[in-house]
Amino acid sequence: xxxxxxxxxxxxxxxxxxxxxxxxxxxxxxxxxxxxxxxxxxxxxxxxxxxxxxxxxxxxxxxxxxxxxxxxxxxxxxxxxxxxxxxxxxxxxxxxxxxxxxxxxxxxxxxxxxxxxxxxxxxxxxxxxxxxxxxxxxxxxxxxxxxxxxxxxxxxxxxxxxxxxxxxxxxxxxxxxxxxxxxxxxxxxxxxxxxxxxxxxxxxxxxxxxxxxxxxxxxxxxxxxxxxxxx
Numbered sequence: 001x002x003x004x005x006x007x008x009x010x011x012x013x014x015x016x017x018x019x020x021x022x023x024x025x026x027x028x029x030x031x032x033x034x035x036x037x038x039x040x041x042x043x044x045x046x047x048x049x050x051x052x053x054x055x056x057x058x059x060x061x062x063x064x065x066x067x068x069x070x071x072x073x074x075x076x077x078x079x080x081x082x083x084x085x086x087x088x089x090x091x092x093x094x095x096x097x098x099x100x101x102x103x104x105x106x107x108x109x110x111x112x113x114x115x116x117x118x119x120x121x122x123x124x125x126x127x128x129x130x131x132x133x134x135x136x137x138x139x140x141x142x143x144x145x146x147x148x149x150x151x152x153x154x155x156x157x158x159x160x161x162x163x164x165x166x167x168x169x170x171x172x173x174x175x176x177x178x179x180x181x182x183x184x185x186x187x188x189x190x191x192x193x194x195x196x197x198x199x200x201x202x203x204x205x206x207x208x209x210x211x212x213x214x215x216x217x218x219x220x221x222x223x224x225x226x227x228x229x230x231x
Contacts, residue, residue, distance in 0.1 A: 012017060037090070037202045038108045040119040041210055072224045073131045074123060075141035075176070079115045079169075086111060090205075091153035092163065099153070105198055111152060115169075115209070122213045127221035143182065145220055146172045152209075154193070154201050162196040167208040171216045173223055183223040184189040187215035 086093055088110050089101040107114050116134060123145075132139070151168035168188040174181050189211035193204040198205040 002177045004006055013192065026155055032104060034104045035198075036106050039118060039202075039206050039209055040138070041118045041213065055150070058075040069128050069130055069230055070221065070225050071130050072143060073141040074129050075133060075135050075144045076116055076119045076123065077135040077146045079112045079119070079147035079149050081111050081152070085149055085152050089116075090202075093153045093155045095156055095158065102154075102198060102201075111149060113148060115147065115152075115213075118209060118213055119145070119217070122217040123221070127217050127224075129221070129224065142167050142176055143224060144174050144176055145203045145216075146174070147216065152205075154204070158214055160196075162193040163201060163204075164190050164192045165201065165204040165208045166190050169212045169216055171220065173220050182227060183220065184217050187212040187219075189215075 036037045084099050090105050090107060092100050092102055094100065120134060121134050122130055123129050133141070135144075148170040149168075150170060151166045154163040156163045166188070167190075169186070171185045171187075172181060173183045173185070189208040191204040191208040191211070193201045
């Protein structure tokens with residue numbers, strides 16, 4: 001084989017080796033995929049927890065009795081998250097007010113979508129509206145609820161202690177026919193994590209989100225029951 005042929009073979013072989021190396025780095029990455037965390041709504045109500053045993057809430061059935069359906073159709077709009085909270089990343093706030101995110105951890109979707117699903121669950125039970133759904137049916141529903149997420153982060157006061165999760169929500173309830181504002185509500189919950197571990201911190205997120213949404217649903221449900229009775 002001529003010296004020229006060796007040169008040609010090398011020239012052809014080098015691009016092939018580079019392509020193989022590039023392909024290996026792209027499709028065989030050793031980076032671990034992020035852990036996905038799912039939040040689900042609980043059934044406990046902070047108001048019921050603070051009420052003496054046997055004392056029903058005003059305008060609500062006694063414990064054990066089925067809740068009456070409120071004949072109202074509600075569309076829960078996709079919540080708007082404050083800047084820095086709008087992604088699927090799990091936010092953490094450090095003592096120097098630096099906002100960051102836990103590494104290799106994600107919510108099951110963008111925060112607005114996750115909170116929208118939880119809010120729909122909350123209005124199904126224990127509020128018991130006639131129908132409640134996402135914003136796809138806003139024009140078919142008599143009322144709409146818009147939620148703004150102002151806090152949804154784990155907050156550290158020191159590097160050694162476990163963080164406290166803060167969830168703050170603002171909500172507006174309106175009538176679809178004329179966009180008339182029926183009510184405005186605010187709810188904030190703070191839940192300390194049992195340990196400085198991501199699993200415990202996510203549990204605190206779930207508890208704080210559940211408490212805040214329960215409060216919003218309770219306030220909005222009472223207002224919807226009032227306007228329904230007035231019709």
